[in-house]
Amino acid sequence: MPDQRKCVGVIDGALLVLENGSMVILDQVKVPRMGLPGGAAMRTILQREVQDQVLDIDTKGKDRQGTVVAQVVVDGVSINDLINHSLTNLGYR
Numbered sequence: 001m002p003d004q005r006k007c008v009g010v011i012d013g014a015l016l017v018l019e020n021g022s023m024v025i026l027d028q029v030k031v032p033r034m035g036l037p038g039g040a041a042m043r044t045i046l047q048r049e050v051q052d053q054v055l056d057i058d059t060k061g062k063d064r065q066g067t068v069v070a071q072v073v074v075d076g077v078s079i080n081d082l083i084n085h086s087l088t089n090l091g092y093r
Helices: 039-050 079-089
Strands: 003-012 015-018 023-026 054-062 068-074
Touching (some): 023 079, 068 079
16 A cells, blocks of 8 residues: 655655655656756656645655655656656657
8 A cells, every 4th residue: 555645845857855854756767867958847847746745655665875766646647657758748768
């Protein structure tokens, strides 16, 4: 069963801050870093979808720094898939 947490912030196009202060990286999502072409656009797209929303978080593992890597769903929509489709549609991959 996925964990449910509210998103209180977005760092970039694949990194979220939760209400408990922890962070989540979107699994299987590779976005341009902030400061590179597409970085700010992907952050804006992610923020529009998840800011102040309750997320269903299905943890897949942790990265080298111990940050949770997960599939994230809001209102039945996979945010991971949405960001990947946005990357393709905007020509960033």
